[in-house]
Amino acid sequence: MRRVNIVGTGYGWKDAPYDKGKVWSITSLILSRPEVDMVIDMNVYDDLRWGEVEKEHNDRVLHICSMENIKYVGLNNYPLDRVRKSFPDIDYFTSTVSYAIALAIHMNFDEIHLYGINMTFGTEYAQQKACADFWCGVALGRRIKIIAHGDGCSIMRAFDGMMYGYDIPQKNQVIAGGVRLKPVSGN
Amino acid sequence: MKQVAIIAKGRGWVDAPYNCETWGITQLLIRRPVDLVIDMNVYEDLRWGKKEALENKMVMLMCKTSHIPYIGLNNYPLSEIMEQFDTDYFGGTIEYAIALAIYRGYEVIDLYGINFKLNSEYGYQKPSIDFWCGVAKGRGIKIKSHGDSLIMKTIDGLIYGYDTEQKL
Numbered sequence: 001m002r003r004v005n006i007v008g009t010g011y012g013w014k015d016a017p018y019d020k021g022k023v024w025s026i027t028s029l030i031l032s033r034p035e036v037d038m039v040i041d042m043n044v045y046d047d048l049r050w051g052e053v054e055k056e057h058n059d060r061v062l063h064i065c066s067m068e069n070i071k072y073v074g075l076n077n078y079p080l081d082r083v084r085k086s087f088p089d090i091d092y093f094t095s096t097v098s099y100a101i102a103l104a105i106h107m108n109f110d111e112i113h114l115y116g117i118n119m120t121f122g123t124e125y126a127q128q129k130a131c132a133d134f135w136c137g138v139a140l141g142r143r144i145k146i147i148a149h150g151d152g153c154s155i156m157r158a159f160d161g162m163m164y165g166y167d168i169p170q171k172n173q174v175i176a177g178g179v180r181l182k183p184v185s186g187n
Numbered sequence: 188m189k190q191v192a193i194i195a196k197g198r199g200w201v202d203a204p205y206n207c208e209t210w211g212i213t214q215l216l217i218r219r220p221v222d223l224v225i226d227m228n229v230y231e232d233l234r235w236g237k238k239e240a241l242e243n244k245m246v247m248l249m250c251k252t253s254h255i256p257y258i259g260l261n262n263y264p265l266s267e268i269m270e271q272f273d274t275d276y277f278g279g280t281i282e283y284a285i286a287l288a289i290y291r292g293y294e295v296i297d298l299y300g301i302n303f304k305l306n307s308e309y310g311y312q313k314p315s316i317d318f319w320c321g322v323a324k325g326r327g328i329k330i331k332s333h334g335d336s337l338i339m340k341t342i343d344g345l346i347y348g349y350d351t352e353q354k355l
Contacts, residue, residue, distance in 0.1 A: 042347060042348040043348065044348065075348050075349065080349070087324070089324065089329070089355055090324060090339075090355065091346055091353050091354060091355045092317075092339050092340065092341065092346075092353065092355075093341075093346050093347045093348070094341050094342075094347045095347055096347075096348075098347070099347075099348070105325075127342055129314045130313045130314040130317040131317065131341070133276075133314040133315065133317050133318040133321070134317035134318060134320060134321040134339060135321060136318060136321065137317070137318040137319060137320065137321020137322040137323075137324070137325060138321040138322070138324050138325040139321075139325065140272060140273065140274060140321070140322050140325060141289075141321060141322040141323065141324060141325015141326040142325040142326075156274065156276045156318060157276065158276065158277070158278045158315060159278070159311045163275050163276075163277050164227060164277045164278050164279050164280075164282070164283070165227035165228060165229065165260050165277070165280075165283070166260060166265070167229075168275075170275045170276065171275060
């Protein structure tokens, strides 16, 4: 079994294992956890759109990767053409996490585990959740085992943690900010 | 090619074809004929209001008199589908419909009338619809959301990082 652990900087990253499969760092996780096999960061920092602190973090990440011979995947060397060949009818990417999951599927990993990727409802990352969910669906469709770890993780979980209609709690339900949000009409 | 059009009530439902198999989401049948109705809502406790409950009764009656299959909470093959896909992630009727279409072996799934905005009451549903579209794509099924739908689309229409336009 080929396993990859895709680890974000959110709450729960500490739960990612050290002895099971490859570890891919999302953006600056490597600054908190140096033991990773690869860093992936699809953000643009040069124009300071994410601020000076983020750019300084990215500079440090690039330096560590260079010194420690850790592969760094960014906009310039992401194998977009090859990934797009694997998924010719998909051009849906909204974050580094979605690119990482797509790459893991493209590289034929049998198991994809997500840690520290919460994309909690009501945060700036919530809009990225739909695309991350989409790529989890692609993995599942290809019969790849994909698991999103952590109590605070909203990936592949409904906004109220319930299976619609049946009102059965999902196995690992998450409640946004401790409050159950409720839709206002049937769908 | 085994093909189905899943049609919701949002703007764009009128564009759905009549010359292929069609599934209507909730009360669409009141507006146009379909080959199957799917509605995974609970109406008895009036949680969605009296009007929705009345329309549901009307739809059920129309299904009965016209011999149109009606799929609801009681006859949806939930355990079979959960077992096959190993997930319990369902955010609404549309997601259950896509899952059922994949389960039944359709090779082309066209979505119509799913064009809510992210900040609308239905916006919370986009992630789980996208998820099931991903499952379909992963299985090699052609799935497309027609009209100005946000399904499988970024908010700004650009591919993240590269900032090039989404075309598919």
